[in-house]
Amino acid sequence: MKYMFDTVNIKTIKDLSEIFPIEGITSNPSIVKKEGKIDFFKHFREIRKIIGMDKTLHIQVTAKDCEGMLKEAKAILDNVDNKVSIKIPVNEEGLKAIRILKSKGISVTATAIYTKAQGLFAMEAGADFIAPYFNRMENMDIDPREVITTFANMIEKYNYPTKILAASFKNIGQVNDAFECGAQTATVAPEILQTALRMPAIQKAVDDFTTDWETIFGKVSIADL
């Protein structure tokens, strides 16, 4: 069970990776848009420096045709580093690109997955990760729990090396559900993880413990006893 941050905000990644046990960073053009017109490759090299080579970094292509996707993949691998997992949306052109990239041993994250068929095609094409869009499926009355369970069962039954990297979450309950259905990894907007720890009940428990301590010992810390 691994968490990733679905953001490319450098400060957020720096600050919050000291708190949350993250396994990697994912992005797409909409996430990049939030940062404005960044120096694209330099920005991702900086992210890589923060997270290190042992974590995964997922960068999405923007071209709509296979040839363009392959050119962009090469540019990403040449200008960021050759360990980046190239994110490709699963449609016809994308599947073609996934198969070519995998034949060259390049890591691929198959994304924009709304259906069982997309995920199964991507698995069979050799994708390292498949990214089912949890909340977007719910919005379309598709059951993401059933879709993820099917992927997990197929991976186990046929021994695929593919990992489920669930994405598109609006709350922590959805993230927990994705894990329970068999997703090995979930990529989450950092605010969703922060919100999960900011329940008033948690803060009240902490405050009550402090009050009880101070009733007996005053403002003295255990470290100063």
Ligand code: G3P
């Ligand atoms: O990682 C995919 C994700 O960014 C899509 O999320 O919130 O746009 O549905 P969302």
